Amino acid sequence: xxxxxxxxxxxxxxxxxxxxxxxxxxxxxxxxxxxxxxxxxxxxxxxxxxxxxxxxxxxxxxxxxxxxxxxxxxxxxxxxxxxxxxxxxxxxxxxxxxxxxxxxxxxxxxxxxxxxxxxxxxxxxxxxxxxxxxxxxxxxxxxxxxxxxxxxxxxxxxxxxxxxxxxxxxxxxxxxxxxxxxxxxxxxxxxxxxxxxxxxxxxxxxxxxxxxxxxxxxxxxxxxxxxxxxxxxxxxxxxxxxxxxxxxxxxxxxxxxxxxxxxxxxxxxxxxxxxxxxxxxxxxxxxxxxxxxxx
Amino acid sequence: xxxxxxxxxxxxxxxxxxxxxxxxxxxxxxxxxxxxxxxxxxxxxxxxxxxxxxxxxxxxxxxxxxxxxxxxxxxxxxxxxxxxxxxxxxxxxxxxxxxxxxxxxxxxxxxxxxxxxxxxxxxxxxxxxxxxxxxxxxxxxxxxxxxxxxxxxxxxxxxxxxxxxxxxxxxxxxxxxxxxxxxxxxxxxxxxxxx
Numbered sequence: 001x002x003x004x005x006x007x008x009x010x011x012x013x014x015x016x017x018x019x020x021x022x023x024x025x026x027x028x029x030x031x032x033x034x035x036x037x038x039x040x041x042x043x044x045x046x047x048x049x050x051x052x053x054x055x056x057x058x059x060x061x062x063x064x065x066x067x068x069x070x071x072x073x074x075x076x077x078x079x080x081x082x083x084x085x086x087x088x089x090x091x092x093x094x095x096x097x098x099x100x101x102x103x104x105x106x107x108x109x110x111x112x113x114x115x116x117x118x119x120x121x122x123x124x125x126x127x128x129x130x131x132x133x134x135x136x137x138x139x140x141x142x143x144x145x146x147x148x149x150x151x152x153x154x155x156x157x158x159x160x161x162x163x164x165x166x167x168x169x170x171x172x173x174x175x176x177x178x179x180x181x182x183x184x185x186x187x188x189x190x191x192x193x194x195x196x197x198x199x200x201x202x203x204x205x206x207x208x209x210x211x212x213x214x215x216x217x218x219x220x221x222x223x224x225x226x227x228x229x230x231x232x233x234x235x236x237x238x239x240x241x242x243x244x245x246x247x248x249x250x251x252x253x254x255x256x257x258x259x260x261x262x263x264x265x266x267x268x269x270x271x272x273x274x275x276x277x278x279x280x281x282x283x284x285x286x287x288x289x290x291x292x293x294x295x
Numbered sequence: 296x297x298x299x300x301x302x303x304x305x306x307x308x309x310x311x312x313x314x315x316x317x318x319x320x321x322x323x324x325x326x327x328x329x330x331x332x333x334x335x336x337x338x339x340x341x342x343x344x345x346x347x348x349x350x351x352x353x354x355x356x357x358x359x360x361x362x363x364x365x366x367x368x369x370x371x372x373x374x375x376x377x378x379x380x381x382x383x384x385x386x387x388x389x390x391x392x393x394x395x396x397x398x399x400x401x402x403x404x405x406x407x408x409x410x411x412x413x414x415x416x417x418x419x420x421x422x423x424x425x426x427x428x429x430x431x432x433x434x435x436x437x438x439x440x441x442x443x444x445x446x447x448x449x450x451x452x453x454x455x456x457x458x459x460x461x462x463x464x465x466x467x468x469x470x471x472x473x474x475x476x477x478x479x480x481x482x483x484x485x486x487x488x489x490x
Contacts, residue, residue: 005330044391048372053395124330161330174375177385262315 005165007119012109024119027164028186029173031094032196032224033234034205035180038063038077038092042172042181046075049160049171069095071148074157075172078235084227093223093234094172094181097144097157099123101217104243105156107251108139114154121186121220122161127153141216141241159220189222196224215242335372337361342376344463345390349488351463352390353379370397432456432479440480453480462486 009018047053054072057065063079075096082089103123106115114129115136125136125145132152136145145154160170168174173183182192193210200208209228212218223237231237298306338357345352353376360366373393377384386393396402406424407416419427439455458481460472476484 039388041386041388041391044388045374045386048391048394049374118330158331162333165330166333166336171374174384175386175391177382177387179385266312266315 006122006161008116009119010103010106010117011113012106012115013112022119026186027120027122027159027183027220028189029099029159029170029221030182030189030193030224031221032180032182032193033091033093034196034200034208034224034226035178036077036092036094037178037180038079038090039177040065040077041175041177042094043073043075043077045171045175046157047072049163050074050158069144069146069156071146071150071153071155074155080233080235082233089226091226091234093237095144095235097123097159097221098142098216099157099159099220100141101219102243104139104141104216104247105136105145106139107243108135108247110135118161120164122159122164123220124158124161125154125156127151127155130154135247139243139247141238141243186218186220193222193224200224200226211237213238213241215240338371339368345386345393346463347389349462349486350381352376352382352386354386354390354393370394373397436479451480452482454482456481456483458484460484460486462488 007019007022007024009020011018052072052074054066054070057067059065060067064076066073066076069076075094078093078095080091080093082091099122101121103115103117105125106117106123109115110133111129111131114126114131115123116126117123130153132147132154134147134154136154137143137147145156147154160168160172163170169183173181182189184192190210190212197208197210205226207229208224208226211223211225211228211231223231223234225231225234225237227233231239335357338359339362341356341358343354343356345354354373355376356370357372357374358368359371360368362368371394375382375384375386375390382390406419406421408419408424408427409416435455436453439453441450441452441454444450456479458472458476460469464472464486472484
C-alpha cells in the first residue's frame with residue numbers, strides 16, 4: 001500500500017488488515033437543522049469544489065431543487081412542511097452521505113478498494129476501482145450513492161476528504177452563512193450539539209436532540225433536530241437505520257460458505273483425477289465417431 | 296467462433312477457476328487508494344470581494360500557476376475569505392458559485408457602446424470609453440449646472456447627472472468617490488447597497 005494522505009482503516013472486499021497504529025482525530029460534520037435557512041450555499045459550494053455541475057433542473061412546485069441526490073448532486077436540501085401542535089413548521093434538512101462508522105455501502109461492495117474508510121471516519125468512494133454494480137446503494141441505509149449515466153460508476157459526498165486531509169473544513173461547511181453546518185472533531189461536535197439542544201429545549205422544543213444513530217455505529221455527519229423523537233418528519237430520515245440483513249447474510253454468513261464450497265469442488269476434482277484419472281477414449285471409438293461425422 | 300465440446304469445457308473451467316481463486320483472496324495486487332489531491336496546493340491566492348450584493352463578502356480567488364512569466368493564469372476556484380470581518384469565510388449560494396460567473400460566456404469583459412440610432416453594440420477600448428464618458432459629462436454639466444438658486448444663494452448643483460459607485464469599495468475609495476462627485480456638483484450618487 002502506498003503512503004496515504006489519510007490513514008485507511010477499512011477497504012471494501014479486502015481481508016488484508018489495515019494499518020492501525022496511528023491515532024488520528026475522528027472528525028464530524030454537525031448539521032444544525034434549527035439554524036438552517038435552506039439557502040443552498042452548501043449545494044453550490046459542493047459542486048464548485050468538486051468540479052461537477054448538475055444539469056439545470058425544473059421547479060417542481062416546492063423549494064427542493066434538485067429534487068433528489070444524483071451522481072452530480074452529492075448534497076440536496078429537503079424541505080418538509082409539517083403541522084405540529086397547530087403550527088406549520090418548515091423542516092429543512094441537508095441530505096447527503098452520513099459517513100457511518102459501520103458503513104453498509106463498504107460492507108456490500110464486492111470490488112476491492114472501491115470504498116474505503118479513513119481513520120478519521122470519512123467513507124470515500126474510489127471511482128477508478130468501482131465496477132458499477134450498485135450494491136452500495138442496496139447496502140446504504142440512507143439511500144445516498146448514485147450511479148452516473150456517463151461512466152456507470154457510483155458517486156457520493158466525500159466529506160471533502162481532500163480538504164480535510166490538508167486540515168481544512170469541507171466546502172459546504174465553510175460556505176454556510178448561518179453556521180448551521182459545523183465541522184471539527186466528533187467530540188467537539190457533540191459538545192456543540194449539547195449547547196444547541198439545551199438552547200432549543202429552553203425555546204420549547206422539549207424533544208430536541210442529537211441524531212447519531214447507533215444502528216450504524218454512529219455517524220460522522222450528525223444532525224441537531226428539534227424533534228429528535230421523530231426523525232422521519234425530516235423528509236423521511238430513518239428513525240433507526242441499520243444495514244440490510246440481506247447484506248449481512250450475503251457478506252457475513254454466505255461468503256465463507258461459498259469459499260468452502262468452491263474449495264471443496266477443487267479438492268473433489270483433484271481426488272477424482274487422482275483416483276479415476278482423465279477420461280480416456282479408445283482409438284477405436286474415436287475412429288468410429290469420426291467416420292460418423294464425415295458421412 | 297467455432298468451439299468443440301472439449302474446448303468449451305476448458306474455457307468454462309479456466310473462467311470458473313480464475314474467479315474462484317480471485318474470490319479466495321489470490322487477486323492481483325490491490326489498487327492503491329488515495330484521496331483526491333488538494334487542488335489548491337500551489338495555486339496563487341488573491342483577495343477580492345464578491346461583486347453581487349451590498350454585503351460585499353470577502354473572497355479568495357485561486358489561480359492556476361505561480362505567476363511565472365510563461366504560465367497563463369486562470370481562475371480555478373473561489374471561496375470565502377476567513378479574514379474578512381464581513382463574512383468570515385462564509386458565502387451565500389450566489390457567492391459560492393462565483394466561479395461560474397467569472398467563466399460565464401455572457402460576462403461583459405470590455406467596454407461596449409451602442410451609438411444613438413444603432414442596434415449594434417460596438418467594442419471600444421478603455422481609453423475611448425473614459426474619454427467618451429468625460430466628454431458627455433462635460434457637455435451635460437456645461438448645459439445644466441446650477442450655480443445659484445432663485446434666491447441667489449450659491450448651490451453649485453448638477454442635477455441632471457447620477458453616478459453609480461460600489462458598496463464593495465473601501466473607506467478610502469468611498470471618500471475619493473465622494474470628493475470627486477461633490478466637487479463636480481453631483482448630488483445623486485448611489486451604490487448597490489440600496490438596490
